[in-house]
Each structure stands twice: as C-alpha cells, then as structure tokens.
Amino acid sequence: MKRSYILFSVAFMGLGLIWACGSADDSRHQGGGVLQAPSDTEDELMGRDAYDAALLVKLPQVAPAESPALHNVFELSDHIISGSEPHGETAFRLLEERGVKTIISVDGKIPDVEMARRHGIRYVHIPIEYKGISDDEILRLAKTFRELEPPFYVHCFHGRHRGPAAAAIGRLVKDGVSRAQALAEMRQWSGTSSKYRGLYDTIARASIPGAEVTGAFRYDFPSAVRVEGIRQSMVVIPRAFDHLKALKKNRWAADPRHPDIDALNESLKLAEAFAAAEASADTAGRPDDFRAWMKSSVKESAALVELLRRVEQGDGRAAVDADAAFGRMKKLCASCHGIYRNQ
Missing domain, CATH: 1.20.120 (Four Helix Bundle (Hemerythrin (Met), subunit A))
Structure with a gap:
C-alpha cells in the first residue's frame, strides 16, 4: 500500500524551532496477538539486510528541526515525534506548545521529570542499548504507546540511534505503518548509523505484541529507572x-x-x-x-x-x-x- 506524506513546517515565533512534520493514515486495524504490519514491500524484508531494507521506501528529503534546546527533531506523525534529549526550560516549553503529553526517554540518564511536569508532560523511562531492543523493552514501549496520551516525544541522547528505533516501535504500534516505512524513517531522516544493525534488525524482524498482550501486561510506566555498572x-x-x-x-x-x-x-x-x-x-x-x-x-x-x-x-x-x-x-x-x- 502506498502511503502519502504531507510535509509542512510550523515556526515557533521567537524560539527559532521549525518542526518537519509528516501526517500518516492511522486507519490500519490493530488486533490482539502479534501485530503484523501489512505492506506490499513486506515480503522484500525477508532475508534482506535490515539496513539495506531501509531504502525500500524512498522518502522525500526533510531537514531536521534544530534549536539550541532540541536537536534532530522529526515529526513522524500527529502522534510521534523523535529527537534529542531536551535541554533546559526552553525545550520543555517548545514541547508543551507543540502539545506533547508524554515523553519517552530510552537513554540511561535519569530524566528531568519535575521540569516536564511543570509543563504538563509525563515522562516514561525505558532505557535501551545500542545493540538492539529486547522483547521486554518492546513490550514496555508498545504498552506505553497504546495506553498513554499522545503526542509522544521519543528521545535518547543525540536523537539519532536508540530514540528513532523506539519511535519506530511507536510507528508500528500506534500509526500502523509498514516495517519498511519505519526503517526508512530511521535511516533516511533520523540518520541512524549502519553501526547499529541490531536496532535495524529489531524493527525489521522482532515480534511486536498486540493489544491483548500489552493490555494484560502489568506495568506502571516509571518516570525514572536507574541503570547500574x-x-x-x-x-x-x-x-x-x-x-x-x-x-x-x-x-x-x-x-x-x-x-x-x-x-x-x-x-x-x-x-x-x-x-x-x-x-x-x-x-x-x-x-x-x-x-x-x-x-x-x-x-x-x-x-x-x-x-x-x-x-x-x-x-x-x-x-x-x-x-x-x-x-x-x-x-x-x-x-x-x-x-x-x-x-
């Protein structure tokens, strides 16, 4: 199925940030069990290197939104925005003005939960590694995207590798895009490096839990998770x-x-x-x-x-x-x- 994207920019006056946005058709049905995102390119993923498969869908060239407070920002849909770690009060004010309700951090650093709360935004902390996203982490991400309030801002440190991969889980779960589309956004827009094949493999091949599975999973959406060692x-x-x-x-x-x-x-x-x-x-x-x-x-x-x-x-x-x-x-x-x- 071909997907149409409308690219537009909205400038926040006086703050110097331009958001590159893509609106997606959200009509795909998501049932229980394991979500299989349909696509006429899906069969082409089988046996193909996941990084190479990120070129199966050709995306228009879009520059990331940049400001001193937020970097490498891409608005992937009305529901999901990917970018860097927010820096200071200005970043959270920008996210509040965009209407963001939930921030998902997949970085190891403890988030600034209190600053986000002052701007009416909830933090969920799900640290992941560069080598890929585990089944348990996918489950936590999928439940968060399904059950908490959008729009979501998903970030790691630089907003190039782990964050875009986590946002891709959201694109599969929340927006129902194909895996090929999600891979393309990682490589062609966010700039996820070829060094992190495990992140690409996760999006190309990992089982994504359906709504019945995430609904039955007990999870309290922690705002801070301390990593050790x-x-x-x-x-x-x-x-x-x-x-x-x-x-x-x-x-x-x-x-x-x-x-x-x-x-x-x-x-x-x-x-x-x-x-x-x-x-x-x-x-x-x-x-x-x-x-x-x-x-x-x-x-x-x-x-x-x-x-x-x-x-x-x-x-x-x-x-x-x-x-x-x-x-x-x-x-x-x-x-x-x-x-x-x-x-």
Whole structure:
C-alpha cells in the first residue's frame, strides 16, 4: 500500500524551532496477538539486510528541526515525534506548545521529570542499548504507546540511534505503518548509523505484541529507572566526551556562551566515569580484551586530566599533547564499541 506524506513546517515565533512534520493514515486495524504490519514491500524484508531494507521506501528529503534546546527533531506523525534529549526550560516549553503529553526517554540518564511536569508532560523511562531492543523493552514501549496520551516525544541522547528505533516501535504500534516505512524513517531522516544493525534488525524482524498482550501486561510506566555498572558510567562518558570534542576545536578554551563547561572539569568527569566502570563487577566478568580497553581508557583519561591542568596553567605544548591523548581515547572507544556496544 502506498502511503502519502504531507510535509509542512510550523515556526515557533521567537524560539527559532521549525518542526518537519509528516501526517500518516492511522486507519490500519490493530488486533490482539502479534501485530503484523501489512505492506506490499513486506515480503522484500525477508532475508534482506535490515539496513539495506531501509531504502525500500524512498522518502522525500526533510531537514531536521534544530534549536539550541532540541536537536534532530522529526515529526513522524500527529502522534510521534523523535529527537534529542531536551535541554533546559526552553525545550520543555517548545514541547508543551507543540502539545506533547508524554515523553519517552530510552537513554540511561535519569530524566528531568519535575521540569516536564511543570509543563504538563509525563515522562516514561525505558532505557535501551545500542545493540538492539529486547522483547521486554518492546513490550514496555508498545504498552506505553497504546495506553498513554499522545503526542509522544521519543528521545535518547543525540536523537539519532536508540530514540528513532523506539519511535519506530511507536510507528508500528500506534500509526500502523509498514516495517519498511519505519526503517526508512530511521535511516533516511533520523540518520541512524549502519553501526547499529541490531536496532535495524529489531524493527525489521522482532515480534511486536498486540493489544491483548500489552493490555494484560502489568506495568506502571516509571518516570525514572536507574541503570547500574557500566551502563551508568556510559551515561556520563558520552556527554563529557561531546563537550571535550567541542572544546578541542577551540584549543581547549571555554566557549563564552557556555562558560560553565570547561575542559578540565569535563576531563575529570570522564576519568572518574572510566575509573568507576573499570572497578565495577560488570567489568570484572568481561573478556580480557574488554578489560584491557577499559584499563587503557582509565590511563588515557587520567593523562588527559593532567595535560588539561597544564593547559589551564598556560602550557601551550600541553594543548598539542592533549589533542593526541584525546585522539587515542577516541580510537579506544571505537574499538570497544565495535564489538561490545554496537553488536
């Protein structure tokens, strides 16, 4: 069945955010048991790489909505919006003005539940991993989309990988789109990376529970779920890493627009998070190569702290050495992620 999309923009005056929106036909019947989303491209998914299958449906080029408070925002339907973690009061005000009633976070960070509540928005926290969405997580997501009030804003950290995959569950459950359509939105709009094949495989092949199953499932829609061990460290590490990446471009000097974000403090956060991860029982039970990567990351992050301390004291040569140390850390992370996070 061909699906028509009407793309339009609505500007929030004075706030600088433009939403790219797509309206979808919501007429598909969703019964009990396992939802099988019908499509004339569905058979083509069988035996096909899920990332490649994300090109079976050709979408029009649509730029994401961007503002300092929300990034990579795509309005996938009247019910479902995908984007980044909300940053500050402005983000929640934008979401309130759009009419969002429920935010689903699939990131590990504890959401700002109180700020959302002040804007009349409910938070549901369902942390997922980059390697795919488990059956239990799919069940929780499906029940949330079916039973809580839309519109939904679905986010991870950057709004590119885990969040769009969770939003795709909503598109299957709430909007009744085909799996091929949901995959296309992940790849062609949100920019979900080919590194995360497990996320694509989930949307292409996982069983989606029907209304009878989700209705019988007892779930209280928690607003905050605390992750432990390495997963908790991985809430801190990417945020500190992102800040350091931006500061490196400015020769490790603070951005005057964000004077509270300084290189030394961010490197301390990074070093402490790596040290906590290495000391965790989770790491102790991992394979030798994982523990070796973690040990090297602890060493390099501690070295970066000392180099940035020297930069703060005016040592120009230390800035060059800090660049190199940060580059080594980036390679360590990429090597470990390729085996243990992404697959």
